[in-house]
Amino acid sequence: MKQAFLSFERLSTGLAMLGACAMMVVAASLGMYQIITRFVLESPAEWTEVLIRFSLIWMVFLAIPAAFRQGAMVCVDALYRWSRPSVRRMLEWLVFAASVLLMAIVLWWGWDYAQRGGMQTIAGLESLSMFWAYLALPVGAVFSIIGLIGALVDPHRLELETAQ
Incomplete structure (x- = not known):
């Protein structure tokens, strides 16, 4: 069961990271397009700024x-290093509970915000609803909760391992 969940978590975190990389490519490409249209062609494309954001x-x-999964989001490294193993596990649970609570709040209010924003249109892109922009919050929160559970079940402390 544990291995099945960790396989699912690796897949979901990988998909989320692939999506994040794709969004970085989109932002960089649109930024370059915006520079070319504004300064070379002298005919700016205002819609690119909104899509970049x-x-x-x-x-x-x-x-x-991915940051949650690697143990890189909530920095309690000094406290973790100085603690006994029994305290470390309690500390992991405490960080997990606080992080899941935060992501649950982001999920709840992000979904609410996305639904309420569905009636608005994006300035410069009147055919697109703000729902799609705000949907990043609950989608990211769902992926984060899966990553947090994976980090609790199979902890990776990459910050501690690479610290100097």
């Missing part, structure tokens, strides 16, 4: 699960 938001919320 939203792709960066999606990138951040899709990359958070």
Whole structure:
């Protein structure tokens, strides 16, 4: 059961990271397009600025699960190093509970915000609803919760291992 969940978690975190990388490519490409149209062609494309902003938001919320999975989000390294093994496990549970609570709040309010924003249109892109921009919050939160459970079941402390 544990291995099946960890396989699922690796797949979901990998998909989220692939999505984050794709959003980075979109943002960089649109940024280059914006520079060319504004300064070379002298005919700016205003819609690119909005899409860059939203792709960066999606990138951040899709990359958070990988950071959680590697133990890189909540820095309690000094306390973790100085603690006994029994206290370390309690500390892992405490960090897990606080992080899941935060992601549950982001999920709840992000979904609510996305639904309420569904009636708005994106400035510069009147045919697109704000729902798609705000949906990054609950989607990222779901992937993050899966990554957090994976980090609790199979902890990786990459920050501690590479610290100097």
